[in-house]
Structure formats: C-alpha cells, structure tokens
Amino acid sequence: MNTPMSWIDIGHIDDIPLRGSRVVKTRAGCLAVFRTTEAQVFAVGNTCPHKGGPLSEGIVHGTSVTCPLHNMIFDLETGQAQGMDTGQIPTYPIRIEAGRLLLDAASVSSRSAA
Amino acid sequence: MQKLVIIGAGMASGRVLEHLRDTAPDAFDITVFNAEPRGNYNRIMLSPVLSGEKTYAEIITHDDTWYADNNVTCRFGEKVIAVDRDRRVVIGEKGEVPYDKLIFGTGSAPFIIPLPGHDKKGVVAYRDLEDTNAMVAAAAKPGARAVVIGGGLLGLEAAAGLRLRGMEVTVLHIATHLMERQLDEAAGYLLRRDLEKRGINVILQASTQEITGGDAAEAVHLADGTVLPCDIVVMAVGIRPAVQLARDCGLTCGRAIEVDAQMQTSDPDVYAVGECVEFNGNLFGLVAPLYDQAKVLAKTLLGQADAFKLRELSTKLKVTGCDLFSAGDFAGGDGREDIVFRDPGRGVYKRLVIEDDQLIGAVMYGDTGDANWFFGLIKDGTDISEMRDSLIFGPAFQGGAQADPMAAVAALPPEAEICGCNGVCKGAITAAIEGGATDLGAIRATTKASASCGTCTGLVEQVLSVTLGDDFVRPAAQPVCKCTDLTHEDVRRLIKSQELKSQPAVWQELGWKTPNGCHVCRPAINYYLLADWPLEYQDDLQSRFVNERNHANIQKDGTYSVMPRMWGGITTPDELRAIADAADKFKVPTVKVTGGQRIDLLGVKKEDLTDIWYDLNQAGMVSGHAYSKGLRTVKTCVGTDHCRFGTQDSTGLGIKLEKKLWGSWTPHKVKLGVSGCPRNCAEATCKDVGIICVDSGYQVSVAGAAGMDVKETERLHDARTEEEAIEWVAAFVQLYRENGKYLDRAYKWVAKVSLDWVKETLSDDATRAALNERFEISQSVYRKDPWADHNQTRAALYQPLADLTQEAAE
Ligand SMILES: Cc1cc2nc3c(=O)[nH]c(=O)nc-3n(C[C@H](O)[C@H](O)[C@H](O)COP(=O)(O)OP(=O)(O)OC[C@H]3O[C@@H](n4cnc5c(N)ncnc54)[C@H](O)[C@@H]3O)c2cc1C
C-alpha cells in the first residue's frame, strides 16, 4: 500500500544543535528529530524500547544515538539496536528543503510512535 | 543559414561553440552576447590569477582571432535586456538580433548578503575578472587587510590568493567547520590548520552583523562584538542562477531555467546550458557536468540524439599545499561502513564510506594521490568486497599492513613534553634509550620521566616501543574506548603537550578510528579540553550526558529533579517560601530533603525546567549542580555560631569554599564537608575534601569516600588560617582537575598518583599559587549560574521543536 506523503514543516535545521536532537509532539507520542551532521537529519520514535529512556537526550555519534538511561545504541537510519542488544525504534521520512525540516505527517499518523 | 544567438560567453557556452566548430562549423550564423567586456576565459583559473601564479592572458580560452576565424559575431560588453519570443529577437543594450535558435548561458550571480553596509565601496564578490582585479588592487597597499565572508571553495581560494599577495586575511564562516558541504569535520579541521599555518585567520560560527565605514568599507562587525578592521570585504557565500531574463520572457523556471535531457527549455527553439539550468530539480556549480551539458546541446542543435545524465561529482580546492578531495555521499548511515585512516605525523585523513560492497563516498585530506582511483570506484560502482580490508591504502597496496596504533606517539616531535611533572620531553627519552635505557625503570632513573605521579607511564612505554621496536614488550593498557588505542592518561598528556584545543584536533592528531567519537570518549575529551584550555575551548553540550546538558537530573520516567544551591546548607524563610511556591506552581510530586543539606524537587517536566529555574532565580537562588561531575555540596555544621563545642566558624568557611568552587567541572563529582570540631557532625571525613576545625586551625584532609567504597579521608595539611585552608583546597581541586582521569573520584585518583606526590606537589608555595591562579582563570568562565544562562541563551531547546497534536487528522 502506498500512503501518499504529506510533508509538514516542523522547523529549521538550525533549530537543532549539531549532534543534538529536538522532540516533536504528535498524537501518537513523541518523535525525536536528530541532526547528525551539518545537513543530515533523522526522525525516529523518542522512546527507548528497553525502559522508555528519552532518546532525544542521548549522545549522538556518527549516525547513532546512545540512550541516556542504560546506553543502548540505536542506528538512526534503520532504528535497529546495535551491538549485542536487540530492539527497534520506528523511523519516519524527513527531508530538508532550503533549511526547512519537512516531516511526513502521513507516516506519523499511520504508525504509532511507540 | 540558421541564426543562433547565445546569451553569455561563459564556460558552458564556450564548450558549445567548440563542439559546433569541431563537428559542423558552417551550420549556424552565430552571435554571442556577453555582459562582461570580453570573450570566453577559464573562470575557474581566476584563483591562480588572483594569487599571481598566472596572468589573465594565460587563461583566455577564445581570443579575438578565434572568434574571427570561426565567424562568430561578438557583442561583448553588451548585456541582453530582453528576449521577445513572439518576434524571435534578442534585445541587447545596443540593438536587436533575430534568432532561429537561442541559447541561455547566463551562469550565476554571486549572492550578496544584504547586511547593513553591503553596498559600500570595497565590498566585492568573487565571480569575474573585475572582482579579481579589485582584490589585486586592494592587496597592493602595504599592510592591507581583507575579510572574506564565506569559508567554502570560493572564499578559501580568495583568502589564499590574497594572503599570497601579502594581505592580512580573516575568513568568517557560519558553520562549525570549513567547506562543510564537501568535507567532514576531521578534514575541515586539517584544512583550517593548514590555512592558519599560512597566516590566514579563521573564525568559525561567525555571524556577521554589519559592514561599517564611510564611502568605503572599513570594518566588519560580528554579532559577538568582534570588530575586524579591513580594506576590502570579499563576499563568497554562494551563487544564484541568473534567470531573471528567462523568467521575464516567459520560460518555465523553478530555481533556474528548467530543461529536459536535451537541454531544451519550455520553448522548443530556446535552450539553456550551464549554471543557469535546472535539470530534474538539480542545480549546478562545478564545470564537469556543464561540459557534459555542452556536448549534449551541440548534438541537439545538429539534430543528433543524446541525453544529459547526472553523474558523481568530486571537489578539489585550488590552494597549493591544501590537498583535499571529496566525492560522493559521505554522510554515513545505516548499513554503511566507515573506514577511517589517520596519519597524525603526515597530517593525513582518509575516510571511505561503503554501502552494499560499493564505495559510495570518500573524503581525504593531506594525501590525495589515490583520489582518482577512489573516484573511479565510486563512479563505476565497483564491487570492492575483495579488497575491503586494504581498500583505504589505495591501489598500490599489496598485503595486510595495519594502521599503527602508536602512530600518534611516533609522530610526536622531539620537543613534545611527555612527563609533565618533571618536564621531560620525547627527545630526552629517546636519547636515554639510545644511551642504553631499555625499560621503564632505566628511563625513570636516567630522565625522571614517569618517576613522580606516574600518569605518563603509558606514553613512556610507547616511546620505548616505537624506538626499540620488537625489543620492548609494552604492557597492555586499557584504552579510552574502541575509538582509540590510547589510555585516558595518554590522551590527557598529549592534549597538553600537543596543545590540542578542539575535539576534531584530538581525533585527528591522536588517530581516532571513528569519525566523531562515541558516547564513552566524547564526554571525557570534552572535559579534558575545557579543563586544560578554559579560555580557548568552548564547552560542547552535545558531548555531555543528559544531566549536564540540561542542568537537571533525569529520572527514570524522563522527568527531572531540580535542586537549588543552599550555600553551606544555610537557607532563609524567603527561599523556603519560593521553593514551596515553585513546588505548588509546577505540581512537583516529590519534595525531598537531601543528605547534602538542601531541598530536591523531583518530577519536573523538561518543558517546565526553564520556568521553574526562572522563579528560583528571581528568589536569588542558583543551580545546585546536583547533577554534575563538578562541585556538588559543602556540608557544614553550625560551628561556633551556635554549638558549644565549636572551635571555628565552620558554616562561614563552608559558605566561602562553596562560593569559590561552585560551577567548576571536575573529573567526577566533588563533595566537601566542614565540621566545627572533631565530633564531626558534618561527616567531613568521608568526603572528597573534608575540613575539621580545631583550636589551632583547620585540618584539611582529602580522598574520602562514602559510596560504593567507604573510605576515610587522609590528612593533607594543617592550616592556621581560613585563607590558608581555602588556598590548599582550591589547589588540590585544581590538581585533580588537571590530572585526574575522567570518572575517577578524587580518592581513586589519589590512590594512583599517591598522596605523597600530591602533598609534595602542593607544599611548594609557587606551585600552589599557580594552581590557584589557573583555577581562578577557569572559574572566570565557569563560575556562573547555568540556569540563568540557559534561560537567556538556550530556552527554546527545552521546548518541543513542533507540536503536531493539534494537526487535523487527515
Ligand atoms: C573563482 C572561481 C573558481 C572556480 N573554481 C572552480 C573549480 O575549481 N572547479 C569547478 O568545477 N568550478 C569552479 N568554479 C565554478 C565555474 O567557474 C562555474 O561553474 C562555471 O564558470 C559556470 O559556467 P557558465 O557558463 O554556466 O557561467 P559563467 O562562466 O558564469 O558565464 C556566464 C556569462 O554570462 C554572462 N551573462 C549573464 N547574464 C547576461 C546577460 N543578460 N547578457 C549578457 N551576458 C550575460 C556573464 O557575464 C558571464 O560572463 C569556479 C568559479 C569561480 C568564480
């Protein structure tokens, strides 16, 4: 099934510190939008599947984030836990256009943000 | 003969002319307009003209004879002001020319930031010969100064050229590293280092505010108050496709003139080529794809089939001595593997990005000899699985060499200081080894290196190993993390002796194996840098654990605890009322009195943090740093003020100590206690620093613990006066700050370096004074309330980026 994309402007890339993250509230829960390099962003669920740690508060390195509560590491592109851990966080389409961050709202409302 | 009119004699249209001449010299009657008062020249070679390495005559691609020989009518120095597509005429400043076929080759215009003062004389862009000549003229004045706004390709070539002409040059760049679109941080760091070596001043994250002066520009002002006097300002912040003319005559334009793969615009008789083109949403800024376009367009004009295709691009910088290369996609990501190679000695950095057994991106600095080979692998999508392990060593490589884990130490110059205590440099150690010392003991005996606190032992062993090769077996040491083979102690020592003042500098010079560290090393390196270079290094909050980044302790449910400072455990009814009000207002579920003599408000939402801090700030309270690897509390008893046993004013001393030490960052948390007599009601003898007041003065003891380990403090010094006690405490804390391993509590650190060494070091008056001075320098930056600071500078970051809960469901 192909849900049509509906891009919503959620802010400017410079609203997120380099190697930092900001939260986007949705009806289905909070998303975390990460900025891994000057011009690379990822949107994932904010909640760690281990014990619910807020991933947006983790340390960002490469294209991964380390959960601030117990150091599980997630790949931001696939949402997969890395190393010995297992777990998965949802990922959402996001793109940058002239510095604006566009999030695919359809995917957010169609999936639950865990 | 068909009439072909070309607007713009640029790099792209020049190629079209050449193809037509080569394949069908008599097909068209050609007229070329050019706004610049000259014909085609090699624009990209303006940089060597600017630097003086070439003359303008050498970069002309088509001269008057060429146009004459090929029957091209030149309307140079004449701008086209309109195109009338109904009448099929091009209207130049000096008259009309009819066309059968028309080509737009108008290129781009430099973007000028509309800063106040941008229109003053002496503010130039970098696009054409006029700009170049203006810069050359400005450089003729002895001692002239230039400010270049923009640290991309053009800006840096301008800066390097002006510098070669003897100007004093400052580059202002908005991002956190140079050429951020082509380079990653590590390469950006090396580039900056090389530019600075040749005398170019680089300011990153610079936000330019205005250009001041009379008629002519005299100074550039930055948002942080910096004023840079200058004789010329070069703006090189980007380009915009020149499309106004096309848009005015009704051609379909997006960000540029839209063309199909045959370079045809929305009008079948009108074509476009070069930077003024938009193809499938893509814009262009480098010549390689423009040459492809030119070839396709020439064929299209002659009725031959061809189609323009996008291809991978690579970037080089035309600054002699700054060898860099970047190509493809080097963003890293899922299923992508990074291969990083650093050779600190030669200033080399290479990073390859691999996905699905193919090389998809490469960045390299310092050694780009194999760049074309790598670029070929990227373009061809070659399967590299067979050569993956040795790929980074390039095509010439055979067999299985490994990156050398001791490269960082091998690369140190002889004057690099290895032992901080005794001031022993690498050269003295290698000399001792050559003189026959073959183990640690012999080095200690002959040079004293590693003979005092012992922190540099790992480095001395590496020097032994590098010098003696297999004859010395180096004991295994625990590296900081998987990003490096060096230990914490090695890294700390090298940060000092090599004067590494940024994280990218540490990663590069110490041969980090990852692009930007991990959650283990980043907080440690951040701490070491801010402790060693308080004035030069800027604390990086993104390298801190959540508690220190948000200045509040995260709880397991994601809420935070807020704890204001209570100096020496003393509070007032007003403060208590303010705390109670805040607890009510923000519906704080739990209010707890802590063991550190203060009140903790637990369960505050992140969005409320800045507001609750504001309220507490209004009541005169500041952050208690209850979350930091830094000074926590100074626990006191009531002392002589109220207790019949009290010998000194323990509360007063506690408050003085807390006011001196608060805000400072340390390897791990630091807690103090001051008791008014040996009955020790403040439990001072299990703190990191404990003071027991006695009739004769103050017993200062250190290295206690009351956590996983319980340990009594050990006596450091008996002070006669309060001032003396404070001076010793501050010196001890600073010594720990400068030497401790990140996450070692003071007692662990003292056990490693020995209390005797600490005592001996601190008993020297001059050393103690110097430690106090360095502590105060650091405190001039860090002795401030982070709550108030974050409310002023970062409040927005505590709120969600966006709230979509109100969005209508579709
Ligand atoms: C200093 C410098 C260094 C560079 N270095 C490199 C490099 O190393 N590698 C690389 O790949 N690229 C480099 N570039 C970029 C490269 O030069 C451009 O991509 C290329 O010149 C674009 O070609 P073009 O034909 O589209 O436009 P241009 O070469 O800009 O030509 C457009 C011409 O059209 C004229 N024109 C515009 N409007 C009108 C009008 N209305 N009437 C008449 N004439 C008009 C302009 O005056 C101009 O002469 C560099 C650019 C500069 C400025």
Ligand code: SF4
């Ligand atoms: S430590 Fe001594 S001075 Fe302080 S309260 Fe206890 S008994 Fe009194």
Ligand code: FES
């Ligand atoms: S909650 Fe994320 S690792 Fe435990």
